[in-house]
Amino acid sequence: MVVSKSLEDVAVIYPQGYLNNLVGESLEKECNACIGKGIKKIVLDFSKTKFINSIGISILLSIIEKLKKHNGILCFTSLNKMHEEIFEMLGITKYALVFRNEDEALKHFRVAVKE
Amino acid sequence: MPFKSIPEQNFVNRDAELSYLKRLIDVKDSAIVNNVLLEGTRGIGKTELLKQLYRSLFWQGKNVIPFYYSFQRATLKVAYFAKDYFTRFVRQYLAFLKKDPSIIDNMSIPLTKLIPLFSTLKLTWMIELIEDFQEHIKDGDLHEQLLGAISIPAAVAGKSGNPVLVMLDDFHLATQLYETHPGDVPGLISLFERSMTSTTSPHILTGSPEGALEMIFTDDSFRGKAERMILRAMPEDAAFSMFRSLCAAFGITVRDECREFMKFLGGNPLYIKNMAKALWKMQRKEASLKDLWECYSYEVSDGETAFYWSSIFRGFLTDLQQRRIAIELLMHSIESHCEVRNLEILSKALGIPVPSLKSVLDALQISGIIQTTGSIRPVRDNILQDFIRNLYLREVEERDPEKIRKLIESRYQLQNNATSCFEMTIPMTADAELVAAKAIEQIGKNISLKPLVITQLQLAIIEACINAMEHSGSYDKKVLLKFTVNPERIEIAIETPGKRFDPDTVKEPTIEEKLHSEHKRGWGLKLMREVMDDVKVETIGDRTRVVLIKNIKSEVIN
Numbered sequence: 078m079v080v081s082k083s084l085e086d087v088a089v090i091y092p093q094g095y096l097n098n099l100v101g102e103s104l105e106k107e108c109n110a111c112i113g114k115g116i117k118k119i120v121l122d123f124s125k126t127k128f129i130n131s132i133g134i135s136i137l138l139s140i141i142e143k144l145k146k147h148n149g150i151l152c153f154t155s156l157n158k159m160h161e162e163i164f165e166m167l168g169i170t171k172y173a174l175v176f177r178n179e180d181e182a183l184k185h186f187r188v189a190v191k192e
Numbered sequence: 193m194p195f196k197s198i199p200e201q202n203f204v205n206r207d208a209e210l211s212y213l214k215r216l217i218d219v220k221d222s223a224i225v226n227n228v229l230l231e232g233t234r235g236i237g238k239t240e241l242l243k244q245l246y247r248s249l250f251w252q253g254k255n256v257i258p259f260y261y262s263f264q265r266a267t268l269k270v271a272y273f274a275k276d277y278f279t280r281f282v283r284q285y286l287a288f289l290k291k292d293p294s295i296i297d298n299m300s301i302p303l304t305k306l307i308p309l310f311s312t313l314k315l316t317w318m319i320e321l322i323e324d325f326q327e328h329i330k331d332g333d334l335h336e337q338l339l340g341a342i343s344i345p346a347a348v349a350g351k352s353g354n355p356v357l358v359m360l361d362d363f364h365l366a367t368q369l370y371e372t373h374p375g376d377v378p379g380l381i382s383l384f385e386r387s388m389t390s391t392t393s394p395h396i397l398t399g400s401p402e403g404a405l406e407m408i409f410t411d412d413s414f415r416g417k418a419e420r421m422i423l424r425a426m427p428e429d430a431a432f433s434m435f436r437s438l439c440a441a442f443g444i445t446v447r448d449e450c451r452e453f454m455k456f457l458g459g460n461p462l463y464i465k466n467m468a469k470a471l472w473k474m475q476r477k478e479a480s481l482k483d484l485w486e487c488y489s490y491e492v493s494d495g496e497t498a499f500y501w502s503s504i505f506r507g508f509l510t511d512l513q514q515r516r517i518a519i520e521l522l523m524h525s526i527e528s529h530c531e532v533r534n535l536e537i538l539s540k541a542l543g544i545p546v547p548s549l550k551s552v553l554d555a556l557q558i559s560g561i562i563q564t565t566g567s568i569r570p571v572r573d574n575i576l577q578d579f580i581r582n583l584y585l586r587e588v589e590e591r592d593p594e595k596i597r598k599l600i601e602s603r604y605q606l607q608n609n610a611t612s613c614f615e616m617t618i619p620m621t622a623d624a625e626l627v628a629a630k631a632i633e634q635i636g637k638n639i640s641l642k643p644l645v646i647t648q649l650q651l652a653i654i655e656a657c658i659n660a661m662e663h664s665g666s667y668d669k670k671v672l673l674k675f676t677v678n679p680e681r682i683e684i685a686i687e688t689p690g691k692r693f694d695p696d697t698v699k700e701p702t703i704e705e706k707l708h709s710e711h712k713r714g715w716g717l718k719l720m721r722e723v724m725d726d727v728k729v730e731t732i733g734d735r736t737r738v739v740l741i742k743n744i745k746s747e748v749i750n
């Protein structure tokens with residue numbers, strides 16, 4: 078339901094399909110695991126996400142809160158137009174960095190792109 | 193012309209009936225049927241057909257004497273009826289002889305004043321007939337008066353050698369003739385049977401609704417002498433062209449799309465005419481289907497059509513208690529759609545004792561509102577149904593008239609040609625909302641919505657379904673969805689049994705609050721509102737319905 082990869086101190090996570098309670102829970106678990114390993118830069122890439130429902134949004138809030146506590150940084154990448162508008166409207170984008178795609182986020186963290 | 197009939201050129205679609213009735217008089221063979229029971233629903237044009245027939249006989253040289261009599265509730269007491277019937281006949285006969293239609297309705301000439309007029313015509317036998325009748329009045333012999341009145345057409349046909357065509361309009365009322373108080377002498381109507389056996393005075397009797405007259409005649413030997421003719425609805429083409437020309441006379445042009453409305457009016461000339469008048473009263477210059485629905489909701493609650501039906505209701509259901517029972521009973525019949533044979537069951541369903549039901553059913557039958565003998569047939573006429581709905585909402589539920597009109601209008605708002613409607617139910621199981629989301633995706637594609645707009649609709653539906661699943665305490669665990677699409681907008685209704693929630697009391701969530709709170713949920717309504725043009729929450733009985741609305745403006749279409 079979520080696929081992730083770690084690149085040095087950055088983790089990229091790809092929630093798949095429908096970000097509801099189920100996918101949301103495994104997403105949260107994955108983030109917690111990263112934080113547990115000391116990775117505090119998390120990129121959530123939504124290129125594989127079709128819908129984010131309100132439960133998904135509340136889970137994103139939990140992740141934001143947790144990362145804030147650990148002084149981490151959260152990035153959103155590849156948001157579709159609707160989700161971007163919604164995040165903007167809800168004010169979520171104030172608590173995360175938004176990039177057009179994963180590469181731009183990684184560039185921001187100055188990480189070489191490796192496969 | 194007599195009795196305010198409409199001009200010949202405006203009388204449409206009844207050629208076959210009219211010429212059939214005209215030929216009736218030529219049948220001289222007593223073995224052949226020559227009485228007609230002309231039946232049809234109210235307003236279908238029975239009276240008008242008789243008036244047209246009357247006019248044509250009045251002026252044509254064939255010397256068939258036309259006589260028209262309309263039964264009225266006010267003149268059912270034998271003493272009045274007999275005199276009224278007799279006098280009208282004499283007056284109409286004189287008008288016919290003198291070819292002076294102004295005499296027909298001139299009520300100021302009493303019977304005695306008519307005698308000298310007949311003497312100038314040298315019709316002494318007519319004077320004798322009148323004097324005989326006056327003798328019966330003097331004697332106070334009700335039976336002889338009634339007989340004298342009823343047999344006058346046949347007597348004149350015999351003496352003059354000219355056949356008389358007797359047209360008795362609303363003859364079903366004749367069952368109510370009485371001597372001193374209603375219901376005292378039930379069989380008086382049978383006196384007509386005798387006068388109808390004469391081949392020189394054939395009768396045309398009208399009655400409403402269909403089936404009203406066959407019940408009246410109990411004498412089998414008579415039945416063989418009468419034939420039933422049913423006046424049916426006007427076909428759509430004729431109805432539409434009638435509507436168009438009525439509107440044209442008011443300076444209103446009618447769009448082609450309005451043809452559809454004729455079906456709804458059931459080809460009933462009364463309704464067609466009233467709708468044209470309503471458009472004119474509402475000062476329309478051009479009529480679209482939408483205009484018709486708007487005028488209709490007025491017409492059926494406060495317009496002339498409403499007035500037509502309410503005077504029938506008022507006239508036949510004078511007692512308030514009876515009237516109330518009638519309204520509830522009719523409403524029940526509309527909602528259950530089926531014929532009722534068993535009064536006991538009906539009585540239980542409505543909580544009204546059988547005897548009260550019976551008297552109301554009799555009144556409904558005699559008023560021509562519905563057919564109730566044998567079994568109670570449901571009201572099929574759309575307009576009458578809406579009139580009854582209106583009465584019910586007004587008198588039983590005591591709702592505000594303005595609201596009722598809106599309610600009736602909204603019933604039909606979406607009946608537009610270009611409207612398509614999809615319905616589905618989804619179970620309350622994981623990801624079931626995605627099935628609904630898939631459905632709106634295809635619906636959106638069908639009308640070329642932009643992909644972004646489609647995803648917005650999908651998201652709103654997902655949220656509404658999640659809400660419904662989480663908050664409805666229903667047993668059946670199902671969510672009903674209804675998608676309605678017309679050129680102006682898309683409406684998606686999501687309905688579940690369960691408690692209503694008031695969107696105004698839901699506190700608007702903010703990120704700052706939610707970030708620090710345990711409870712991070714509660715974004716659904718905000719999301720729906722963000723992506724839709726309007727979100728309404730309605731309560732229908734014990735069900736809650738969320739309606740999502742997206743207006744179709746040019747920017748949402750590809």
Ligand SMILES: Nc1ncnc2c1ncn2[C@@H]1O[C@H](COP(=O)(O)OP(=O)(O)OP(=O)(O)O)[C@@H](O)[C@H]1O
Pocket residue numbers: 198202203204205206232233234235236237238239240241400434461462465560
């Ligand atoms: N063939 C027709 N062409 C045009 N107008 C008609 C036609 N038939 C009836 N109408 C009009 O429709 C209206 C209703 O007709 P009418 O009064 O004859 O109906 P009805 O069957 O006698 O109704 P009720 O049950 O009230 O006695 C009248 O205004 C009449 O002029």
Ligand SMILES: [Mg+2]
Pocket residue numbers: 238239240361362
């Ligand atoms: Mg009539």
